[in-house]
Amino acid sequence: MNSLTTGQIHTPTFDIAIVGAGLAGSLCAHLLSQSGQSVCVIDKSRGSGGRASSKRVEGDISCDLGTPYIVAKHPDTLALFKQLTEEHVAAPWKQLSKASSQAFVGVPKMSAITRHWVQNASFITSTRIHHLDQITQQGDDQPSWLLRDDKYQPIVIAKKIIIAAPAPQAASILASHEKLAVLLLRANQASASYESQWAMWLETEPCDLNALIEPKGSPIKRMIKDNYKPMRHSEKVDRWVIQTTPNWTKQHLDAEKDWITQTLLQAFAEITEHRVLKHGDPHRWFLSRFAENKGNNPFAWSPEHNVGLVGDWLCQGDAEGALISAISLINHIKNSK
């Protein structure tokens, strides 16, 4: 364990540091900020959302390139979305809701949800956490954690850390400290179970095709009409997001983007018989979906080291699971005080 050096004395200090501002990390930040703790969230991207983020098309128009909606079945997540709906941050997508579950989207875009949740925390963007050091601060009987970026620069000091990143990315942070071997094992075991997907937006003339199409025998797994989501109406064009099947993606993971674009445009035209007016570049989600759901503990927490793990890979492997994982860990931390 190290003591503080002069440079580290100026490093900002928080009760809790959260690595990752996806659904799980942002919700942790929101719940902890409500209980009066000082919270810092750090993300390697330019904004919040992770796999529930949005892509700007032009001006103030965006579309959701990650999860197109969040299906809530659990009472805790239904309560969460009831509140978000009252706050005008989310809205039910009634066309996709069923008797046993409700589908929700962010308003005016998916990333509005995580942006809302991180607003009361300090939020550091474009910073990849790479290394953890344990340090002692003057007057403290318990050690703190110093989080460093990929250039080994000190970023923040915190008493507790929550890592809210996908398993392989969590594993590479945990591997930087020998005391975190048990958490590392859990993250390493989960790391092989990810699928990848290409996603791309495109526009057509307005048409009467359904909001959600799941074609068979195509590279395209799903086509979602983004402007059919609540509060996103457009009279001029239909704006679609198309996502590829995991199998097709696996075969074409490293293909040229131009080839992916042409192949997907052709597949779209064959299915819909509609001409594409405009499109974006395909985005490769290398860690798109966690393809395993063993129903283990929805979070991991090491009480002796004050480090925890949350995310979809610990619960259900989907967006709702990421939220349940966050709620479960924060309840655990609050109850074990």
Ligand SMILES: Cc1cc2nc3c(=O)[nH]c(=O)nc-3n(C[C@H](O)[C@H](O)[C@H](O)COP(=O)(O)OP(=O)(O)OC[C@H]3O[C@@H](n4cnc5c(N)ncnc54)[C@H](O)[C@@H]3O)c2cc1C
């Ligand atoms: C194309 C696509 C379609 C999907 N469709 C659905 C669907 O229909 N239904 C559904 O339920 N789910 C769907 N999902 C999955 C859903 O989006 C995820 O389950 C959910 O968003 C995961 O949230 P999370 O917070 O656990 O992780 P993430 O959203 O991955 O958040 C992790 C965050 O950690 C950050 N990070 C990682 N490493 C570091 C580091 N070292 N330092 C700093 N920051 C770091 C990342 O930038 C990211 O913002 C889909 C995902 C994709 C990509």
